[in-house]
Amino acid sequence: MALKFTAVAAVALAATLGLAGCSAASTSSSGSSSASCAPSSGKVTLNFTTWVPGMDKVVALWNAKNPNIQVKVQTGPNGNSGTYTNFFNELKAGNAPDIGQIEYDTLPAFRVQDGLQNIASCAGVSAAKADFSSGLWNQVTFGESNAVYAIPQDSGPMALYYRKDLFQKAGLSVPTTWDEYAADAVKIKALGGEITNFPKGDVNWFAGLVSQAGGQWFSTSGGTWNVNLTGPESTKVANYWQDLITKGLVSTIPGFTDQWNNAYNTGQDWTWVSAVWGANTISSGAPTTAGDWAVAPMPQWTAGANVSGAWGGSSSVVFKGSKHPAEAAKFILWLNTSTEALTALNKEANLYPASTAGDTLPALSQGVDFYGGQAIYTTFSDAGKVISPFTWGPTMTQTYSDVSDGFGSALSGSGTLLDALKAGQEKTIAALKAQSIPVK
Amino acid sequence: MSRATAMIVMGVFTVYFLTPIWWLLVSSTKTLGNFNSTFSLWFTPSSLTDIVTNLGKLFTYDDGVFPRWMLNSIVYATLAGGLGTVLAAMCGYALAKYRFRGREAIFNVILGGVLVPATALALPLFLIFSQVHLTDTFWAVFLPSLVSPFGVYLSRIYAASSVPDEIIEAARIDGAGEVRTFFTMSVRLMSPALVTIFLFQFVSIWNNFFLPLIMLRDQTLFPVTLGLYTWNSQVSQIPDIRTLVIVGAFVSIIPLLVAFLSLQRFWRNGLGAGGLK
Numbered sequence: 001m002a003l004k005f006t007a008v009a010a011v012a013l014a015a016t017l018g019l020a021g022c023s024a025a026s027t028s029s030s031g032s033s034s035a036s037c038a039p040s041s042g043k044v045t046l047n048f049t050t051w052v053p054g055m056d057k058v059v060a061l062w063n064a065k066n067p068n069i070q071v072k073v074q075t076g077p078n079g080n081s082g083t084y085t086n087f088f089n090e091l092k093a094g095n096a097p098d099i100g101q102i103e104y105d106t107l108p109a110f111r112v113q114d115g116l117q118n119i120a121s122c123a124g125v126s127a128a129k130a131d132f133s134s135g136l137w138n139q140v141t142f143g144e145s146n147a148v149y150a151i152p153q154d155s156g157p158m159a160l161y162y163r164k165d166l167f168q169k170a171g172l173s174v175p176t177t178w179d180e181y182a183a184d185a186v187k188i189k190a191l192g193g194e195i196t197n198f199p200k201g202d203v204n205w206f207a208g209l210v211s212q213a214g215g216q217w218f219s220t221s222g223g224t225w226n227v228n229l230t231g232p233e234s235t236k237v238a239n240y241w242q243d244l245i246t247k248g249l250v251s252t253i254p255g256f257t258d259q260w261n262n263a264y265n266t267g268q269d270w271t272w273v274s275a276v277w278g279a280n281t282i283s284s285g286a287p288t289t290a291g292d293w294a295v296a297p298m299p300q301w302t303a304g305a306n307v308s309g310a311w312g313g314s315s316s317v318v319f320k321g322s323k324h325p326a327e328a329a330k331f332i333l334w335l336n337t338s339t340e341a342l343t344a345l346n347k348e349a350n351l352y353p354a355s356t357a358g359d360t361l362p363a364l365s366q367g368v369d370f371y372g373g374q375a376i377y378t379t380f381s382d383a384g385k386v387i388s389p390f391t392w393g394p395t396m397t398q399t400y401s402d403v404s405d406g407f408g409s410a411l412s413g414s415g416t417l418l419d420a421l422k423a424g425q426e427k428t429i430a431a432l433k434a435q436s437i438p439v440k
Numbered sequence: 441m442s443r444a445t446a447m448i449v450m451g452v453f454t455v456y457f458l459t460p461i462w463w464l465l466v467s468s469t470k471t472l473g474n475f476n477s478t479f480s481l482w483f484t485p486s487s488l489t490d491i492v493t494n495l496g497k498l499f500t501y502d503d504g505v506f507p508r509w510m511l512n513s514i515v516y517a518t519l520a521g522g523l524g525t526v527l528a529a530m531c532g533y534a535l536a537k538y539r540f541r542g543r544e545a546i547f548n549v550i551l552g553g554v555l556v557p558a559t560a561l562a563l564p565l566f567l568i569f570s571q572v573h574l575t576d577t578f579w580a581v582f583l584p585s586l587v588s589p590f591g592v593y594l595s596r597i598y599a600a601s602s603v604p605d606e607i608i609e610a611a612r613i614d615g616a617g618e619v620r621t622f623f624t625m626s627v628r629l630m631s632p633a634l635v636t637i638f639l640f641q642f643v644s645i646w647n648n649f650f651l652p653l654i655m656l657r658d659q660t661l662f663p664v665t666l667g668l669y670t671w672n673s674q675v676s677q678i679p680d681i682r683t684l685v686i687v688g689a690f691v692s693i694i695p696l697l698v699a700f701l702s703l704q705r706f707w708r709n710g711l712g713a714g715g716l717k
Contacts, residue, residue, distance in 0.1 A: 051670070051674060052677070053674050053677060053681070054502075074657030074659075075670060076657060076670060077669055077673040078674065081669070081673040082653050082669075082673075086654060089563060089566055089567075089654065092567070093566065093567050093570035093571075094570065095570050095575065256675070256676060258476060258480075262477070265476050277676070277677065280677075280678075281676060281679060283679075284472055284679030284680060285679065286476070287476070287477075288477060349677060350677060351677075
């Protein structure tokens with residue numbers, strides 16, 4: 001029996017080594033290949049996989065004007081629900097689409113697998129730097145010189161959504177620092193409400209809070225990854241929320257569920273620190289509160305400071321293996337920087353453009369009825385200019401899921417948020433090692 | 441006492457299984473606002489008009505892509521289910537009635553196939569279909585759906601017990617070829633098993649989600665499961681889609697209900713006939 005077990009273990013070990021060897025082989029070929037970007041001749045058809053609703057209508061505008069560069073839209077579920085896996089499968093099979101949509105936090109995962117085409121030498125790409133905030137541009141270059149791996153599409157600058165009517169009735173002013181926010185939480189609890197909700201599943205939201213505090217979870221030096229989920233800033237943010245949770249000052253409902261909508265719809269929860277796209281989440285999830293909301297900048301760690309974080313947002317990439325990188329780059333530049341495309345994307349899909357040209361869109365400078373006529377997008381635009389840069393790791397899906405598990409335990413009373421980050425850090429390092437990604 | 445207990449147990453299970461469907465029915469009659477704010481297991485005063493509005497939106501959203509998905513699912517499930525049933529019946533019949541070298545080996549391999557989950561095969565299938573440039577086509581979902589190891593197993597067992605060798609002998613003596621014997625006579629004797637196989641195939645193709653997810657990119661080829669999943673993953677961007685997902689989910693179970701209710705008569709007949717023998 002013991003012998004048999006050893007045999008099984010040996011086979012399992014051999015299999016693991018084999019797998020590790022495999023992925024080592026596939027990652028070792030990654031080098032920055034700033035290939036030349038010559039235009040193709042004749043008519044070109046590009047495949048573009050995205051999950052932005054209504055993208056086909058935006059692309060139709062392009063196709064009508066560019067008979068020689070026709071773009072075909074392919075759709076799928078959002079990235080983590082299956083499309084990223086599909087991209088990896090397609091890269092392996094050698095039939096990836098020319099263009100794909102990838103969120104900022106997943107770009108490094110594709111970069112370490114050498115799935116992204118460096119389009120820095122394609123016409124107009126390097127000049128597009130001026131259209132984006134430096135933090136966003138850094139997300140798509142990874143800080144490498146002479147490299148651009150994606151064009152930012154939409155972004156998620158964060159601010160504070162709050163129930164203006166309830167705050168006024170309670171005689172509270174809008175919190176400008178996290179200390180004030182915690183003090184308000186106590187007062188709101190005394191009135192039978194909760195200042196906000198802490199969801200266990202939205203780890204990328206938590207990362208946005210950490211980035212606002214100036215923290216970093218990942219860094220690279222000389223091709224080696226350094227994972228640090230428990231730096232002083234992360235610890236500060238985790239302890240802050242742990243305190244609110246322990247005192248029962250925040251609700252702990254899973255985000256984006258009916259119960260969660262209900263907490264906002266019934267006025268149980270008073271604020272939400274969230275990204276610009278959250279504006280539609282509230283207006284559809286809490287319809288009875290129309291006109292009662294307003295938006296203010298995020299509370300700050302230091303009084304008088306002005307720093308924001310980001311939650312979500314996508315970019316357009318050209319995949320390795322595309323036969324027409326020049327045309328693909330030309331298209332994604334149009335898609336993400338031209339007023340025509342940005343207007344259409346905002347209208348069809350509520351996208352908040354990453355490009356600074358988006359600030360001038362009429363739809364984004366008007367007052368919004370649901371928010372009492374406040375021109376909320378100017379607040380977000382200001383927030384977008386002061387986002388603290390953040391580096392994402394190459395295995396974010398795994399990191400999110402492990403930290404989320406720990407958050408779940410912390411919310412049910414065993415362990416703390418900081419414990420969850422510690423566990424997440426260990427598991428992330430293990431995951432990087434398992435994929436033969438160099439890690440310190 | 442035992443009768444009452446049985447009734448209670450059945451009653452509990454009926455409620456348990458029907459509650460989600462009831463929820464789905466009730467929820468599909470609500471606007472997004474009412475969905476979030478009213479009691480989830482009962483209608484609202486405006487339910488009758490709201491469900492009409494919801495259905496209208498469902499069938500017209502994104503240039504009427506939903507009816508297209510329903511049609512795709514029906515085509516995949518009916519064609520592949522039907523053809524798959526015929527293939528499984530022929531294969532099982534041959535394994536039961538003909539003696540040839542390697543028969544048991546083939547049967548055991550097929551039985552082994554029952555144990556391999558379809559999900560595990562999706563990625564290898566994708567890589568194979570990529571080689572022959574058939575991904576993102578109708579065939580990418582249709583061809584793998586034809587195969588049903590369980591159907592072969594079932595039809596072998598059923599053919600062995602319900603098609604007497606004497607009748608096949610008699611047919612041969614009367615001059616019928618093997619193919620004719622199979623299609624005119626054996627198929628009829630096996631029909632209860634075939635209905636079962638067809639229903640199983642139909643349901644598993646209808647519910648098959650992972651294979652289309654991996655294979656298809658063109659949304660006009662999506663089956664309804666993948667389409668609804670795609671919509672559901674867009675809820676955070678376009679919250680109004682939530683209503684469409686719920687109504688769509690409700691509409692998408694109707695063909696399954698129809699298939700079951702209309703075919704279960706044959707199914708029960710077959711079981712009864714077996715019992716009499």
